[in-house]
Amino acid sequence: MSTVIKDKEPIKSSHVEKCEKCNYTCNAKHFQQNFENWTSGNNDINEFIQHTQLMAHKDNEISNALEWIPYNRLDDITKNKLGKVYKANWIDGKISCWDDKNQNWTREGHNMLIYLKNLNNLKNITIELTNEINKPNGITRDSETKHYMMVLDSNKCEKCNCACYAIHFQQNFENWTSGNDDIDKFIQDTQLFSAKDVNEVLEWIPYDRLHITKDRVNWIDGNISYWDDKNQCWKREGCNMLVYLKNLNDPKNITEFNDEIRKPYGITQDPETKHYMMVLDSNKCKKCNYACYAIHFQQNFKNWTSGDDDSDKFIQDAQLFSANDVNKALEWIPYDRLHITKDEFGKVHKVNWIDGNISYWDDKNQNWKREGHNRLVNLKRVNDLKNIAEEFENEINQPYGITRDPETKHYMMVLDSNKCKKCNCACYAIHFQQNFKNWTSGNDDIDKFIQDAQLLSVRDVNEALEWIPYERLHITKDEFGKAYRVIWIDGNINNWDDKNQNWERKGHNMFVNLKSLNNSGNLTLEFTNKIKMEYRIYGITRDPETTSYMMVLNNICEKCNDICNTIHFQQKFLDWTSGNNNVDKFIQDTQLLAHDDDDIKNVLEWIPYDRFYNIEYIAKGGFGKIYKANWIDGYMSNWNIKDQNWKRYNQNMIIALKSLDNSKNVTLEFMNEIASHNKGGINTNYIAEFYGVTQDPETKNYMMVLNYAENGSLRNYLDKEYSKLNWSKKIDYLRDIILGLKCIHEKELIHRDLHIGNILKFKYKTAIADMGLCKPANYNELENAKNNIYGVLPYIAPEVLRGQNYTKASDIYSFGIIIYEVISGLPPYHNLEHDNNLALKICQGLRPWFNIKVPQLIVSLIKECLDAVPSNRPKAEKINDILYIWQYEPNKEQTVKLRAQIKETDEKNNNSSNSSIISTNSGISYNTHSEAIYTSRLLNFNNLSEPKNSDDYYEQNDNIISKEFSGII
Numbered sequence: 003m004s005t006v007i008k009d010k011e012p013i014k015s016s017h018v019e020k021c022e023k024c025n026y027t028c029n030a031k032h033f034q035q036n037f038e039n040w041t042s043g044n045n046d047i048n049e050f051i052q053h054t055q056l057m058a059h060k061d062n063e064i065s066n067a068l069e070w071i072p073y074n075r076l077d078d079i080t081k082n083k084l085g086k087v088y089k090a091n092w093i094d095g096k097i098s099c100w101d102d103k104n105q106n107w108t109r110e111g112h113n114m115l116i117y118l119k120n121l122n123n124l125k126n127i128t129i130e131l132t133n134e135i136n137k138p139n140g141i142t143r144d145s146e147t148k149h150y151m152m153v154l155d156s157n158k159c160e161k162c163n164c165a166c167y168a169i170h171f172q173q174n175f176e177n178w179t180s181g182n183d184d185i186d187k188f189i190q191d192t193q194l195f196s197a198k199d200v201n202e203v204l205e206w207i208p209y210d211r212l213h214i215t216k217d218r219v220n221w222i223d224g225n226i227s228y229w230d231d232k233n234q235c236w237k238r239e240g241c242n243m244l245v246y247l248k249n250l251n252d253p254k255n256i257t258e259f260n261d262e263i264r265k266p267y268g269i270t271q272d273p274e275t276k277h278y279m280m281v282l283d284s285n286k287c288k289k290c291n292y293a294c295y296a297i298h299f300q301q302n303f304k305n306w307t308s309g310d311d312d313s314d315k316f317i318q319d320a321q322l323f324s325a326n327d328v329n330k331a332l333e334w335i336p337y338d339r340l341h342i343t344k345d346e347f348g349k350v351h352k353v354n355w356i357d358g359n360i361s362y363w364d365d366k367n368q369n370w371k372r373e374g375h376n377r378l379v380n381l382k383r384v385n386d387l388k389n390i391a392e393e394f395e396n397e398i399n400q401p402y403g404i405t406r407d408p409e410t411k412h413y414m415m416v417l418d419s420n421k422c423k424k425c426n427c428a429c430y431a432i433h434f435q436q437n438f439k440n441w442t443s444g445n446d447d448i449d450k451f452i453q454d455a456q457l458l459s460v461r462d463v464n465e466a467l468e469w470i471p472y473e474r475l476h477i478t479k480d481e482f483g484k485a486y487r488v489i490w491i492d493g494n495i496n497n498w499d500d501k502n503q504n505w506e507r508k509g510h511n512m513f514v515n516l517k518s519l520n521n522s523g524n525l526t527l528e529f530t531n532k533i534k535m536e537y538r539i540y541g542i543t544r545d546p547e548t549t550s551y552m553m554v555l556n557n558i559c560e561k562c563n564d565i566c567n568t569i570h571f572q573q574k575f576l577d578w579t580s581g582n583n584n585v586d587k588f589i590q591d592t593q594l595l596a597h598d599d600d601d602i603k604n605v606l607e608w609i610p611y612d613r614f615y616n617i618e619y620i621a622k623g624g625f626g627k628i629y630k631a632n633w634i635d636g637y638m639s640n641w642n643i644k645d646q647n648w649k650r651y652n653q654n655m656i657i658a659l660k661s662l663d664n665s666k667n668v669t670l671e672f673m674n675e676i677a678s679h680n681k682g683g684i685n686t687n688y689i690a691e692f693y694g695v696t697q698d699p700e701t702k703n704y705m706m707v708l709n710y711a712e713n714g715s716l717r718n719y720l721d722k723e724y725s726k727l728n729w730s731k732k733i734d735y736l737r738d739i740i741l742g743l744k745c746i747h748e749k750e751l752i753h754r755d756l757h758i759g760n761i762l763k764f765k766y767k768t769a770i771a772d773m774g775l776c777k778p779a780n781y782n783e784l785e786n787a788k789n790n791i792y793g794v795l796p797y798i799a800p801e802v803l804r805g806q807n808y809t810k811a812s813d814i815y816s817f818g819i820i821i822y823e824v825i826s827g828l829p830p831y832h833n834l835e836h837d838n839n840l841a842l843k844i845c846q847g848l849r850p851w852f853n854i855k856v857p858q859l860i861v862s863l864i865k866e867c868l869d870a871v872p873s874n875r876p877k878a879e880k881i882n883d884i885l886y887i888w889q890y891e892p893n894k895e896q897t898v899k900l901r902a903q904i905k906e907t908d909e910k911n912n913n914s915s916n917s918s919i920i921s922t923n924s925g926i927s928y929n930t931h932s933e934a935i936y937t938s939r940l941l942n943f944n945n946l947s948e949p950k951n952s953d954d955y956y957e958q959n960d961n962i963i964s965k966e967f968s969g970i971i
Contacts, residue, residue, distance in 0.1 A: 027692055037052060046180040049900055065096075068138060069097065076090040076118075088151070094112065096109060127141075129153070136155050136156065149189070162400075167193075169545070180271065184253055206282050217730055224239065225267050227239040240368065245281050296322045301323070309348070313413060314406075316657060321333070335403040360372055361867070378420065379419050393551060397417060401415055401416070402418065404628075409582045430462075451467075452542060461513065467541045475488055487513070487576065493509035493512050495507055509643050510644065512646050516553070517552060518553075533555070538556045585695060589606050593607070599639075602638055616632045630658055630710055636650045636652040638651075650811075655710075661704075665704040668704055689742050690770065692707070694707045725926065734889055736770065743770065755792070756770070758824075793883070794936055795831075798941075809872060811872035813873040817881070818864050821860070821863065825864075828928055831850065833930070841943045842947065852962065854911050854959070857904050861961060863876075953967070
């Protein structure tokens with residue numbers, strides 16, 4: 003583990019100056035701030051070390067830095083035979099990197115082995131270090147001799163010039179001996195040739211590291227696997243592994259290893275006989291030349307017996323033939339490892355094998371890995387021990403082994419009980435069948451009916467029925483004693499769990515229905531098939547009070563023929579109410595359309611007001627106040643089968659609450675209006691998310707729960723950020739809006755109140771909001787005159803002003819006004835009173851006027867959208883195609899033309915002093931007429947003329963309308 007070694011309290015990096023070379027606090031500066039905390043006692047050495055440290059700016063240069071290493075940080079210092087070079091352990095280890103958190107150096111290789119070598123010439127330290135093959139880490143001084151010494155890395159091999167396996171073995175040569183020079187040299191030679199491959203290495207294995215019994219030898223430590231740099235030692239594997247000992251006949255001529263088929267690990271010596279012995283891998287099979295299953299079985303032959311030689315041989319032969327397939331092996335199974343249940347007559351009816359069958363060999367634990375603990379098995383008597391093989395061959399069920407009843411002394415085959423005679427495998431039917439004795443309905447006809455269904459569920463567990471005890475149902479009854487809600491505690495069977503030998507279930511505490519069985523004797527397949535057309539049947543239960551049998555079932559969606567999301571929503575209708583039947587129906591209708599998970603995005607829900615916090619007023623909208631708040635639960639994502647509830651996303655998210663004034667007694671017409679614009683299933687990034695409905699407990703007004711736009715409306719955003727927007731961003735915002743409108747129109751819907759206040763600017767997108775909200779909540783069509791309309795005057799198409807119905811073309815007119823607003827930065831007709839006179843002029847051909855130069859292609863698109871004749875206006879799809887080309891196809895002719903026009907108009911605008919647009923930092927400033935109203939309101943116009951374009955509408959392209967026509971302003 004890397005750690006931090008502290009000698010003195012370091013100076014905090016916040017007080018360290020920046021490096022002149024790097025222009026930040028680099029490693030060199032961290033070294034420099036510590037210069038005062040150490041000295042070698044020699045100025046030349048101090049300067050030399052400091053120079054190497056001041057060159058280490060980057061992390062990959064730290065290894066080139068030297069350090070002063072106090073002599074007391076070295077341990078186990080020894081001399082070699084010549085008395086010149088020392089060997090030692092460096093307690094702290096070398097510097098790795100700077101730790102900002104602890105404000106000190108992180109180190110690695112604690113207690114690492116290093117070499118110490120005297121410095122002969124302190125004036126020429128560089129030359130001595132350059133001539134060293136081993137990497138220098140620093141300098142120290144012998145406290146007794148006062149000699150300065152280089153601290154060198156001991157891990158560099160002269161042959162491969164790196165820290166290989168051979169060097170780690172070499173450093174340990176002095177720590178062991180076999181007592182025989184020839185054997186020592188033989189082992190050391192194998193180790194020195196092991197630069198990269200430790201598998202070819204031999205080692206001296208002390209005899210006391212072997213656990214020897216009469217018939218087996220276990221090597222306590224196990225063989226070397228690799229070098230562990232962190233702990234500076236060898237990592238081993240196969241602890242307590244079985245090994246084989248074989249005498250070495252001639253220690254002076256060790257060639258016997260070459261003739262060994264088994265893998266050699268090393269050499270040991272018996273302290274009593276003084277014989278040297280090879281330590282060999284006991285797991286190498288002579289037949290397949292590696293550690294196969296057969297060898298593991300063979301090593302265990304002496305640890306068991308059936309008490310019968312024929313049985314032992316039969317089992318052992320099966321094991322020796324299981325080289326690669328353990329399923330072919332048999333085993334001796336002690337009778338006490340079987341849990342046997344007998345009936346009242348003493349007959350065995352259930353046997354569980356406690357351990358379960360062998361799965362594979364676990365090298366780490368040197369034992370067999372098993373599966374299917376407490377699995378059900380069958381016992382079958384072996385009639386003739388001399389012909390066991392023949393009896394096993396005639397068995398259809400998989401055999402696991404042989405056991406013996408200690409009372410009767412009978413030998414018995416232990417067989418897999420899970421093999422179905424019909425499909426010849428462990429199917430669902432067999433698991434059901436094994437459990438028939440553990441339950442009864444108390445009625446033979448019902449028992450048979452359930453069992454027949456289970457026996458037919460070979461591969462499809464959904465086809466099975468089960469007996470469901472009444473106490474496993476949690477039943478809530480109404481005041482008349484009628485069950486109106488039933489929860490099944492356990493949930494339905496999903497799959498067989500081999501590991502736990504039991505059924506795996508899903509849908510704990512799931513909602514179910516109960517349906518009375520009037521005639522239990524009339525249960526037929528045809529009867530259940532008829533019910534299955536409407537319900538999913540889980541099983542049968544019985545009311546202990548009425549003694550009536552009932553089917554436990556669940557509704558099935560007619561469209562999906564399954565228990566889809568709509569069923570889950572429907573089951574929870576009883577859990578909530580808005581207090582208004584119209585609102586309830588509105589929400590429920592959206593939920594009953596959400597069959598798939600993708601449809602959940604279009605679902606609305608009733609959200610209690612106490613699920614919001616940090617409620618803060620933002621602004622006044624057309625039909626009520628707007629707030630922002632945190633929603634504790636977040637929106638629904640998908641149904642969680644395990645928890646039997648909706649999984650939710652983005653808990654504590656910020657949302658917008660849009661209050662609907664006078665909605666306490668909201669009309670059915672109003673709710674249908676919103677519903678018609680939500681039931682179309684619009685699912686797009688460009689329509690603002692509508693999550694549900696809540697109610698203000700004080701005003702009793704209903705509120706829409708919407709996705710919160712951090713930048714507010716697009717109008718708010720333009721006021722603040724217009725000067726920062728380039729042409730690309732403006733086109734990008736317009737394309738988001740037209741994509742949303744295109745999606746609305748493709749669903750054969752109309753927005754009917756499209757204005758820039760209903761366009762929301764999110765962080766990464768622009769989206770349309772307030773679908774269908776073009777009238778107040780208490781609006782009554784019968785009480786209002788025909789010509790009454792609601793909306794924002796500048797955005798309403800002239801034909802709608804005259805009382806005609808909203809159309810897709812009228813939405814396109816609104817979008818044309820929005821294009822003008824995004825390009826100019828100004829609200830339409832901001833300097834005019836929004837009254838009957840303005841409505842009249844719009845019908846006569848008045849359109850907004852640009853006070854800046856605008857590319858002709860953009861002007862042309864706006865003119866098409868604002869054409870007085872609805873049929874002349876382009877479709878949303880066409881506008882989207884145009885904007886897409888402008889934004890993403892730079893080589894297209896019209897894009898090239900647009901860019902040239904943009905360059906030309908920008909130059910003119912920059913050189914012009916006529917623009918009325920005043921920028922304020924990043925926003926825009928303009929004067930708004932006191933009667934210019936940009937929120938939706940009641941409008942009632944009379945005597946408006948037939949809509950027309952200005953006389954020269956398509957004759958000039960510099961602006962939307964000519965100066966002459968704009969003179970009516």
